Amino acid sequence: MKIPNGALLFACAVVLLASSVVDLGGGGISLGQEEQVIKVVAKRFEYSPNTITVKIGVPVDLEFTSLDRLHGFNCPGLSIRTDIYPGKVNRLQFVPQKKGTFPFHCDNFCGSGHEGMTGTLLVTD
Amino acid sequence: MKIDRRDFLKLAGIGGVVFASALTGIDRWAYGATSKARDFYFLQMSDSHWGFQGTAVNPDAAGTLKKAVAAVNGLRWKPDFIMFTGDLTHTTDDDKERRKRLAEFKGIVSALKVKNVHFMPGEHDAGLDEGAAFREAFGKTHYTFDHKGIHFIVVDNVSDPTSSIGDAQLQWLDTDLKKQRKDTPIVVFTHRPLFDLYPDWDWHTRDGAKAIDLLTPYTNVVVLYGHIHQRNDFMTGHIAHHAAQGLMYPLPAPGSQPKKAPVPWDPANPYRGLGFREVKAAVKNVQYAIAEYNVMGAKI
Numbered sequence: 001m002k003i004p005n006g007a008l009l010f011a012c013a014v015v016l017l018a019s020s021v022v023d024l025g026g027g028g029i030s031l032g033q034e035e036q037v038i039k040v041v042a043k044r045f046e047y048s049p050n051t052i053t054v055k056i057g058v059p060v061d062l063e064f065t066s067l068d069r070l071h072g073f074n075c076p077g078l079s080i081r082t083d084i085y086p087g088k089v090n091r092l093q094f095v096p097q098k099k100g101t102f103p104f105h106c107d108n109f110c111g112s113g114h115e116g117m118t119g120t121l122l123v124t125d
Numbered sequence: 126m127k128i129d130r131r132d133f134l135k136l137a138g139i140g141g142v143v144f145a146s147a148l149t150g151i152d153r154w155a156y157g158a159t160s161k162a163r164d165f166y167f168l169q170m171s172d173s174h175w176g177f178q179g180t181a182v183n184p185d186a187a188g189t190l191k192k193a194v195a196a197v198n199g200l201r202w203k204p205d206f207i208m209f210t211g212d213l214t215h216t217t218d219d220d221k222e223r224r225k226r227l228a229e230f231k232g233i234v235s236a237l238k239v240k241n242v243h244f245m246p247g248e249h250d251a252g253l254d255e256g257a258a259f260r261e262a263f264g265k266t267h268y269t270f271d272h273k274g275i276h277f278i279v280v281d282n283v284s285d286p287t288s289s290i291g292d293a294q295l296q297w298l299d300t301d302l303k304k305q306r307k308d309t310p311i312v313v314f315t316h317r318p319l320f321d322l323y324p325d326w327d328w329h330t331r332d333g334a335k336a337i338d339l340l341t342p343y344t345n346v347v348v349l350y351g352h353i354h355q356r357n358d359f360m361t362g363h364i365a366h367h368a369a370q371g372l373m374y375p376l377p378a379p380g381s382q383p384k385k386a387p388v389p390w391d392p393a394n395p396y397r398g399l400g401f402r403e404v405k406a407a408v409k410n411v412q413y414a415i416a417e418y419n420v421m422g423a424k425i
């Protein structure tokens with residue numbers, strides 16, 4: 001199976017969420033309030049935070065910056081990844097569809113501590 | 126599909142320490158009268174990580190590669206050639222130190238009596254400078270050569286720090302493959318697995334599926350790789366992929382523990398999990414008999 005395109009997944013989920021908002025009637029919550037925006041700083045050889053907790057079914061906007069060089073963020077359990085270039089915000093948007101604990105790692109070889117550059121993404125209720 | 130070594134033996138219909146792969150094409154592969162084809166051996170050596178330090182993991186870090194070189198020199202038969210499948214050196218953030226390690230590695234393996242030796246980089250050698258220091262010491266990072274009827278293709282999936290082969294090299298691979306017959310025996314050497322062995326531990330190649338797609342029309346393809354520091358046998362369609370042991374520290378089986386970390390040294394079993402590989406190529410029937418050796422040169 002091909003890794004689903006993050007943006008496409010996001011678009012589908014927005015549609016789903018929108019229809020459930022409609023079901024709730026006029027008092028539905030707007031997307032803007034629902035979105036979980038989390039800033040993650042990458043540097044050789046760590047992420048901070050390195051444990052990211054998000055809610056299932058709610059759009060997530062991860063905003064990565066790098067303090068030194070190219071890093072990566074790859075979470076195979078959720079089929080999401082992005083490059084993290086220095087000097088810009090690297091955005092990764094997705095909607096977590098399953099609960100659990102998903103390890104992530106840097107997948108752009110970044111030096112002597114590269115193999116220890118890891119973290120955990122927690123998807124909770 | 127994932128199969129372990131024993132299942133693979135069963136699938137191949139033979140037993141013992143030796144197994145064969147790429148058994149297709151036995152009848153179709155025929156040599157002309159001028160063919161010089163005959164059986165031969167070659168060796169795969171991998172992941173020597175020269176420069177690594179860590180006594181809990183390998184208290185003989187400075188001696189293991191030298192022992193393996195001595196063991197190869199002591200083999201009763203001489204392999205036709207030796208292929209080093211990357212991570213010749215352990216990574217360093219210092220460009221000068223990287224060159225020093227590559228030079229030291231080169232000095233040690235120059236003691237090999239077999240002089241037909243091919244090298245390719247691992248991400249530890251080439252991931253931080255896109256292969257610059259490796260090329261200075263050893264030349265090209267991807268290339269082909271032919272030996273006694275077998276076409277060998279060295280694919281570099283480490284010099285691009287994104288663990289990709291890259292479109293330019295894929296184009297080169299495509300062009301090279303188009304020059305081969307569909308049943309040409311092809312052996313591909315890579316450092317990382319081309320398939321998704323265990324992406325959580327970075328045991329994959331981001332665009333490896335594209336290379337497998339290019340190789341799939343060819344009926345006699347085997348891929349030999351390193352990177353995971355242990356034997357592993359895996360099929361993608363009819364293509365067999367075999368990972369080799371390393372020569373510095375073993376790594377745990379894919380996903381067998383939460384974090385990837387070197388297997389600690391076992392004083393009761395020194396050098397366990399380290400060694401090199403012999404491949405006997407039976408060219409006429411396109412079979413490869415693979416056997417593993419420990420560092421001391423004993424068949425295991």
Ligand SMILES: [Cu+2]
Pocket residue numbers: 212247248249316351352353
């Ligand atoms: Cu490697």
Ligand SMILES: [Fe+2]
Pocket residue numbers: 172174211212247249352353354371
């Ligand atoms: Fe390695």
